[in-house]
Amino acid sequence: MWNVSYTGRGVASPITPDIFDIAALAHTYFDPRGLIVAEEQDRLVGFIHVGFCVNAEHTDLDHSRAVVCAIVVDPDSRHHQIGSQLLERAEQYARSLGARELFAGPSPERDPFYTGIYGGSRASGFLESHSTIGPFLVQQGFSEHERHGVYQKDLQQARDPINFRLIAIRRKTELRLTDQPSSVDWWWMVRMCRYDYLRFEMFPKNGTEPVAGISVIGLDFYTPAWNERAVGLLDMHVPEQERRKGYAQALLIDLGRRLKDEMITLAEIHVPLQMPEVISLVEGAGFQRIDTGVVYRRDVQ
DSSP: OHHHHOOSTTBOOSOOHHHHIIIIITSTTOOGGGEEEEEETTEEEEEEEEEEEEOTTSSSEEEEEEEEEEEEEOGGGTTSSHHHHHHHHHHHHHHHTTOOEEEESOBTTBOOSOTTTBSSSSOOSEETTSTTHHHHHHHTTOEEEEEEEEEEEETTTOOOOOOHHHHHHHHHEEEEEESSOSOOOHHHHHHHTTSOEEEEEEEETTOSSOSEEEEEEEOGGGHHHHOSOEEEEEEEEOOGGGTTSSHHHHHHHHHHHHHHHTTOOEEEEEEETTOHHHHHHHHHTTOEEEEEEEEEEEEOO
16 A cells, blocks of 8 residues: 555655564554554555654653654545545544644654655655645644755765865864764664664864764665665754854765765755754755655644
8 A cells, every 4th residue: 555555755665564564563652553444345445544742751652642644545545535534533543542632744753653764864744745645634624833844965966065164174173973873762762773873973183072963864765766875864963052153064065975985876854944044054065955844733623
């Protein structure tokens, strides 16, 4: 059903049962009751998967906030109210466990399932390129909650900007590589530990404290669909006292060169659209916006 009916730029397809297991079924908090299927004369015609957000401490699920992580209907069975009925059953399940809010489209802090096979480098709601979902959700009483820009850079063809500040930063800093995340908690371990992951940090030469850092996750499951060796960039961080000095942009440029040397052809990063300063530095590093993710929300009825 995923491979045949769930199409679009940000969907990893085709996938295997093993990949679906990694992205959904193998999670310690997976509840079969939240994966609801629709059948018509013993034929699978759709499914919906609802999970829950993480609590503020990142130690457990927050059952007061549920999220629709996927909704799929066979193209030949659309306009038969199957999607509406699936959504109704999903809300009943969420309400039975205490949900008061229902989000649609996994996004940061609200992404219990499908990391690595939907959305690209990270969950950012349902993508506009996945054109049928947004209008359906609005029709079902959801409203837009937030938007995220999806940015990509062709590492083999893009020309990096050159200016004196970037040259000066490159001369006085160096990239250091680690396989350890910037912080490890329960939420990170249950979702991310199965994926190829690296952390790059920029240090002053002979320095002990990083001035910028970013994580890299492999997007191998997208290779058949994109025909690219792609990676996703996550969790970019610059300490407060080092901001507005050009370190973040220099990090993105130097990292792109390092990845290109490793024969990576494409890098993707997502940015909330309410952060124009981050958008500016990402675009300044040669990334172009190619899609938009939209998170929807409604109160549980």
